[in-house]
Amino acid sequence: GAGVSQSPSNKVTEKGKDVELRCDPISGHTALYWYRQSLGQGLEFLIYFQGNSAPDKSGLPSDRFSAERTGGSVSTLTIQRTQQEDSAVYLCASSLEGGIMSYEQYFGPGTRLTVT
Amino acid sequence: AQKITQTQPGMFVQEKEAVTLDCTYDTSDPSYGLFWYKQPSSGEMIFLIYQGSYDQQNATEGRYSLNFQKARKSANLVISASQLGDSAMYFCAMREGSDGNKLVFGAGTILRVKS
Numbered sequence: 001g002a003g004v005s006q007s008p009s010n011k012v013t014e015k016g017k018d019v020e021l022r023c024d025p026i027s028g029h030t031a032l033y034w035y036r037q038s039l040g041q042g043l044e045f046l047i048y049f050q051g052n053s054a055p056d057k058s059g060l061p062s063d064r065f066s067a068e069r070t071g072g073s074v075s076t077l078t079i080q081r082t083q084q085e086d087s088a089v090y091l092c093a094s095s096l097e098g099g100i101m102s103y104e105q106y107f108g109p110g111t112r113l114t115v116t
Numbered sequence: 117a118q119k120i121t122q123t124q125p126g127m128f129v130q131e132k133e134a135v136t137l138d139c140t141y142d143t144s145d146p147s148y149g150l151f152w153y154k155q156p157s158s159g160e161m162i163f164l165i166y167q168g169s170y171d172q173q174n175a176t177e178g179r180y181s182l183n184f185q186k187a188r189k190s191a192n193l194v195i196s197a198s199q200l201g202d203s204a205m206y207f208c209a210m211r212e213g214s215d216g217n218k219l220v221f222g223a224g225t226i227l228r229v230k231s
Contacts, residue, residue, distance in 0.1 A: 042120075109160055
């Protein structure tokens with residue numbers, strides 16, 4: 001079946017502009033996660049959704065970052081007034097449920113964001 | 117303090133040999149899960165293997181096995197009979213029962229398989 005999809009695959013933007021990144025999880029997966037991977041680094045957690053609610057936003061680095069999820073499916077990560085340090089690959093993942101320890105997270109291909 | 121430590125930035129292994137990638141973790145939560153993911157140069161994250169803190173036996177999935185030493189807080193990944201396609205970045209990650217939704221990742225180990 002279809003995996004997690006993300007769009008755009010690449011985004012180049014000027015410093016100070018807003019960007020929106022989209023994630024379409026695997027059908028039926030109620031849990032959705034956003035991570036950020038800077039060049040050559042491990043993944044950094046940003047936010048977790050269970051259904052449409054976000055019980056864990058602890059990883060969002062600043063109030064310029066926000067995310068929403070509608071219909072228990074598609075999620076959008078918005079970065080306002082982008083800065084050069086926001087340049088990274090933004091990865092979305094989904095899993096059947098958020099509360100089951102063993103459920104693996106399936107990752108999308110990522111959006112590579114470059115802020116010039 | 118780092119929750120997941122991968123001390124090997126890079127490793128080489130000869131094709132058909134076995135290789136062990138190290139991972140140590142830090143948690144005071146008795147309930148946790150440990151995951152290994154593979155990230156080839158194409159960038160996708162591929163789930164390899166899972167070990168729960170209460171699992172009595174080491175996890176195995178095909179050529180992948182997890183050497184789980186709870187007292188030492190280590191969860192090393194063993195890849196047997198290495199193949200050229202195993203060349204990739206490998207990440208160890210943990211979920212904690214008290215904070216069980218997100219994965220916390222290590223910095224990764226780059227594995228290169230030589231022919």
